Amino acid sequence: MSPVPGSGRMEQLAQVVAERVVSLVMEAIDIDALLDRIDVDALISRVDVDSVVSRVDVDKLIDRVDVEKIIQRVDVEKIVERVDIDALMEKTELGSIIARSTTGVASEVLDVIRAQGVGLDDFCARWVNRLLRRRPEELPLGPPTLVAAPSHPELTAGAA
Amino acid sequence: MVPGAPAEPIEGRQGHYAGAVSRLVAFAADVGASWGLFTLGAAALAFSIQLVSGTKFSLASYQVVSVVSLVVWEFLYFAYQWALSGKTIGMAVLGIRVVRTDGSTIGPRQAVVRTLALPLSFLLLGLGFLGILTSRNRHALHDRIAGTAVVYSWDARAARLRWLARQDPAAPA
Numbered sequence: 001m002s003p004v005p006g007s008g009r010m011e012q013l014a015q016v017v018a019e020r021v022v023s024l025v026m027e028a029i030d031i032d033a034l035l036d037r038i039d040v041d042a043l044i045s046r047v048d049v050d051s052v053v054s055r056v057d058v059d060k061l062i063d064r065v066d067v068e069k070i071i072q073r074v075d076v077e078k079i080v081e082r083v084d085i086d087a088l089m090e091k092t093e094l095g096s097i098i099a100r101s102t103t104g105v106a107s108e109v110l111d112v113i114r115a116q117g118v119g120l121d122d123f124c125a126r127w128v129n130r131l132l133r134r135r136p137e138e139l140p141l142g143p144p145t146l147v148a149a150p151s152h153p154e155l156t157a158g159a160a
Numbered sequence: 161m162v163p164g165a166p167a168e169p170i171e172g173r174q175g176h177y178a179g180a181v182s183r184l185v186a187f188a189a190d191v192g193a194s195w196g197l198f199t200l201g202a203a204a205l206a207f208s209i210q211l212v213s214g215t216k217f218s219l220a221s222y223q224v225v226s227v228v229s230l231v232v233w234e235f236l237y238f239a240y241q242w243a244l245s246g247k248t249i250g251m252a253v254l255g256i257r258v259v260r261t262d263g264s265t266i267g268p269r270q271a272v273v274r275t276l277a278l279p280l281s282f283l284l285l286g287l288g289f290l291g292i293l294t295s296r297n298r299h300a301l302h303d304r305i306a307g308t309a310v311v312y313s314w315d316a317r318a319a320r321l322r323w324l325a326r327q328d329p330a331a332p333a
Contacts, residue, residue, distance in 0.1 A: 114182075114255040114314045121179020128293045139296050142311050143263030146175030 177298040178256040178310045189250030194237040235275055243271035255314025261307050274306035
């Protein structure tokens with residue numbers, strides 16, 4: 001029972017009127033137009049982010065985070081399924097790495113074959129010179145223009 | 161090689177007359193490569209004819225045609241490559257090239273004459289090749305006829321630099 005007679009009814013009436021008024025006001029207000037009038041950039045520019053950040057205790061925040069719980073909630077298999085391995089391989093340029101490595105091996109094999117050839121050439125030439133009783137230093141090393149200029153640019157370009 | 165003897169330095173051979181072994185191996189590689197390509201070409205031709213006409217075709221059935229084709233192919237194989245760059249596939253692998261006797265670049269005329277003279281070195285029981293070992297300028301018979309010489313185009317110093325560049329910097333020298 002209310003201490004003042006009839007005050008309970010008055011309260012109920014006031015409640016109903018207030019609800020109706022609020023509902024009418026809310027309907028009348030164009031929220032979008034109101035938001036349009038607010039300059040969000042200006043609002044943000046007035047916020048001192050540094051001071052806000054400095055007030056945050058990051059360690060405390062991290063302590064409150066249960067990492068194990070987060071990890072348990074992450075579906076790793078689903079993430080892996082979503083990874084485009086082919087695109088990733090393209091980005092890592094694995095093909096060019098393999099090509100570079102293969103070229104390196106090929107040129108090394110080529111160098112070895114050539115070096116072996118030159119060694120055997122010398123071996124044969126030594127024996128022939130011995131048989132023919134020739135002195136190697138008396139023999140011409142190569143065509144006059146090439147031996148005079150050992151680092152012939154044309155030949156350098158031809159060397160693999 | 162004599163065991164224990166110091167290693168023969170091979171640097172700075174670029175432009176020197178190439179020896180018999182390098183030339184022989186290069187020639188063998190060229191014979192293999194040209195025969196391989198010819199066989200592939202003949203197989204491709206036979207397959208194409210069979211596909212179009214529906215009848216079985218083999219170049220080996222036409223001996224004269226196959227011999228003439230082979231001779232023409234071998235001529236083109238050697239003459240074209242010598243005229244183009246002074247070296248064939250086998251020579252490129254072994255790091256040697258054909259030049260004129262004065263060391264200048266070989267022209268198409270020399271390339272053709274050398275290719276035509278090459279069989280002569282065979283026809284004389286292979287004696288035409290003996291000059292590579294015995295002559296002062298390591299000239300074979302076909303080299304004398306065409307006025308050419310074979311020299312090393314391979315720069316061993318560049319090879320050594322490549323080898324050094326591939327070494328792991330962290331590895332002990």
